[in-house]
Amino acid sequence: MTRPSIVLFAVAALALAAGPVAAQTETAEPAGESAPAAAFDTSYRPSMVVSARLQRQFLDAIRWSAGVEARDRLAATFAERSPVEIWQELVAPDGLQPNNVADALAAYWVLNWVIANAAYDVEVDSGPVRAQVSLAMANDANFRTMGDQQKQELAEGYILNFLLEHAALNDAVARKDEAALSRLATAAVTRFRRQMGVDLLSLVPGPEGLVPKAR
Numbered sequence: 001m002t003r004p005s006i007v008l009f010a011v012a013a014l015a016l017a018a019g020p021v022a023a024q025t026e027t028a029e030p031a032g033e034s035a036p037a038a039a040f041d042t043s044y045r046p047s048m049v050v051s052a053r054l055q056r057q058f059l060d061a062i063r064w065s066a067g068v069e070a071r072d073r074l075a076a077t078f079a080e081r082s083p084v085e086i087w088q089e090l091v092a093p094d095g096l097q098p099n100n101v102a103d104a105l106a107a108y109w110v111l112n113w114v115i116a117n118a119a120y121d122v123e124v125d126s127g128p129v130r131a132q133v134s135l136a137m138a139n140d141a142n143f144r145t146m147g148d149q150q151k152q153e154l155a156e157g158y159i160l161n162f163l164l165e166h167a168a169l170n171d172a173v174a175r176k177d178e179a180a181l182s183r184l185a186t187a188a189v190t191r192f193r194r195q196m197g198v199d200l201l202s203l204v205p206g207p208e209g210l211v212p213k214a215r
Helices: 006-018 048-066 068-080 083-094 101-116 126-138 148-175 178-196
Strands: 203-206 209-212
Touching (some): 048 083, 101 126, 101 148, 101 178, 101 209, 126 209
8 A cells, every 4th residue: 555755744743743833844845925724735636546456455455464354344345335435424524525635634643643542532623633734735845746646545545544443443442442442542652653753642632733732
């Protein structure tokens, strides 16, 4: 499965960890005349061919990590409804839309924050988080050169992982499996520390998105 670029990871992490301040890297260029994040378009035109390839790669990875049975169950689920359709139903109440990189990444950040902090009953407003992500992308020269295919690979990669983690969380919560919840939390914290250099346990949601806890 296609992995997001290191540059995008770093810029998104910086924006989310630092709050609403415009994030810039040494190689990034200004995104115009201080255009608001909401005005920056992170949408793309989806391709069924790209979706099919990403889904196939994802299922192959599941086969090797979780076994043939798990792969077949997911394949049967995706045969009834596409991953994007399932994801859209889950995040629609948060105002998030398909075919948009910022929406996909925002949903993924919020879910992992919830998992890491065991905040299963916390209502997190995804809007401010999406604004942070959009701002980071607006200031990332690498992202601004991406075409529709690259954007779709990026977004649907997050969507597929979101669905996997969301299902695991719901199952563990339903079974009140504290050990499984602890493993999921540890995995989320470790994943974000290693891949993005961000400590999910040090962030809190609010009107400005996910920002550092007050000292």
